Amino acid sequence: MTSPTPPTVAVTPTSPPSDPSTTASTAGSSTEPYEQSQHEIRLEEEDVRYLIALVDETVRNVGGSIPRQVEGDLFGGGHLPERMARHTLGAHERILRTLLSSVQALEEHAGSLQSYRDELNRVEDTIQGYLDQINGRVATIDGAV
Amino acid sequence: MAGANEGRFHELVERPHPFRIERHADDWARCAEVLRTASSDVRRGIQNVDVGGQTGPALQAAFLDLADVLEEGAQDLRRGSRALGELAEETKSAKNRKKDIDGRLPDNGAHVAERDQAAASTSDSQEAALRHGIAVMKSIRADEPRGSVPIQAPTTPPPPPPTRRCPRCGSDPCQCQAVSGCPRCGASPCVCVDGPHVVTPVTPVHPDCPDWDDPADFTTPGTAQGPSSLSPAAPSAPAAPLGSGVSPGVVGGAAGAAAPVAPVAFGAMAPTSGSGVAAAPVAGTAGAAGGVRPIGAGGPMGSAGTLGRSGGSGTGAGAAGAGGRGRGKDRKPGSRDRDLHDDGRDWLDDESAPDVLR
Numbered sequence: 001m002t003s004p005t006p007p008t009v010a011v012t013p014t015s016p017p018s019d020p021s022t023t024a025s026t027a028g029s030s031t032e033p034y035e036q037s038q039h040e041i042r043l044e045e046e047d048v049r050y051l052i053a054l055v056d057e058t059v060r061n062v063g064g065s066i067p068r069q070v071e072g073d074l075f076g077g078g079h080l081p082e083r084m085a086r087h088t089l090g091a092h093e094r095i096l097r098t099l100l101s102s103v104q105a106l107e108e109h110a111g112s113l114q115s116y117r118d119e120l121n122r123v124e125d126t127i128q129g130y131l132d133q134i135n136g137r138v139a140t141i142d143g144a145v
Numbered sequence: 146m147a148g149a150n151e152g153r154f155h156e157l158v159e160r161p162h163p164f165r166i167e168r169h170a171d172d173w174a175r176c177a178e179v180l181r182t183a184s185s186d187v188r189r190g191i192q193n194v195d196v197g198g199q200t201g202p203a204l205q206a207a208f209l210d211l212a213d214v215l216e217e218g219a220q221d222l223r224r225g226s227r228a229l230g231e232l233a234e235e236t237k238s239a240k241n242r243k244k245d246i247d248g249r250l251p252d253n254g255a256h257v258a259e260r261d262q263a264a265a266s267t268s269d270s271q272e273a274a275l276r277h278g279i280a281v282m283k284s285i286r287a288d289e290p291r292g293s294v295p296i297q298a299p300t301t302p303p304p305p306p307p308t309r310r311c312p313r314c315g316s317d318p319c320q321c322q323a324v325s326g327c328p329r330c331g332a333s334p335c336v337c338v339d340g341p342h343v344v345t346p347v348t349p350v351h352p353d354c355p356d357w358d359d360p361a362d363f364t365t366p367g368t369a370q371g372p373s374s375l376s377p378a379a380p381s382a383p384a385a386p387l388g389s390g391v392s393p394g395v396v397g398g399a400a401g402a403a404a405p406v407a408p409v410a411f412g413a414m415a416p417t418s419g420s421g422v423a424a425a426p427v428a429g430t431a432g433a434a435g436g437v438r439p440i441g442a443g444g445p446m447g448s449a450g451t452l453g454r455s456g457g458s459g460t461g462a463g464a465a466g467a468g469g470r471g472r473g474k475d476r477k478p479g480s481r482d483r484d485l486h487d488d489g490r491d492w493l494d495d496e497s498a499p500d501v502l503r
Contacts, residue, residue, distance in 0.1 A: 051194055051204070058183050058186065058187055058211075058215075062180065065176040065180045067176045067222065073160065073162075074162055075236075076156050076157050076236075076271075077160045078153070081156065081157065081160070084278050087279045088282050091225055091283075091285035094286065095225075102218070106211065109207060109208075
């Protein structure tokens, strides 16, 4: 399961506050909206991490849910027993194919979730940068005063 | 035993391994339980998360869809397990009857006719059990593309399991092939005679009757037309492409490597313009396998991928999101219905479907 780069799903999980350096100084000096966004993003990131773990666990479970293959002589000899064996193998194969497809889908889910998580982290970093800017500005103002 | 049914008796009653069949039934049941648990874990898990925007609903839909697929797989496995379990029981019972026959009618040349009759009866019963098992296994269509073939309850009930209690004399197991009438058309009433049981072979009524089966099934073993890939020269199933290479680890690690599953073409992902945090979801997934659309994959109508909301300039292109596995070229809608009845018309299907015994 590899995490594709560049991000396969690039989204804005929550709208981050705008860049404080481009906003009016009064609006940009409050850290509250940034902290709020950061908090929400952390919660969301936690949920996504949980889902990734859930997907991994499900892949493991699905992998362990494949029955053994039946032996050709299991049901006896002759036409009907052989047909039974053949149909049992056929059913086994169809179930197996479905499960493998599910595993593939799960792995795609995991990839998408990982991308989403990366994006959340990136947004959080951006917000952290904004916060640092604001705090730096406040420190400058405090120093001047 | 020198009767005409000796060969059948040997092949159908002496050669099967009921305890091994039972172990397989248990294995299928165990796997069904694992899948069921996985399905409910996924279902419960997705309800516990709170993801915003369009991502939340998309995630929920994808995971619930996946949970459905897993649950259906569990149901299929459970049905298969039940069929194997019933067959194991029937085989054990047939073996017991054989012991009883050997005790009551020793093979000393004095009871040839009676022994033959009893052998025929027991073999018929075992054949009926096998036919029921075949019908169930054939009805497991786990890999049908979901959604494209509506899953319908059959318009007629599946054939009942072999009757073991004689409706007339009440003996159990019934020594005759008791058929109280075709479940579909009511024809062919049971011909059960009191006293010494007279075995009346179950004659196929007509092709529409659920009890009707491929005439080839009624030929003597060894003379059946149609290729038999389980020839005596190859008595056991070779470990070819199915289970052999598919251990849980393999499945988990490299999905699709061990089975003939068409590789899933991951949708091409192209970063779009816009800031690092505001690009749009880009691609769908061409033909997502398993009937489970991955998050962000295009829907059946090629709709946009929906993991996350589009916040930027790109447009989500649901590329060829067929959502199917491409199988079913020989299947017609409603064929599921037919498969519940072992009408034997798909002999070709028998031979071509599982490519596992070569």
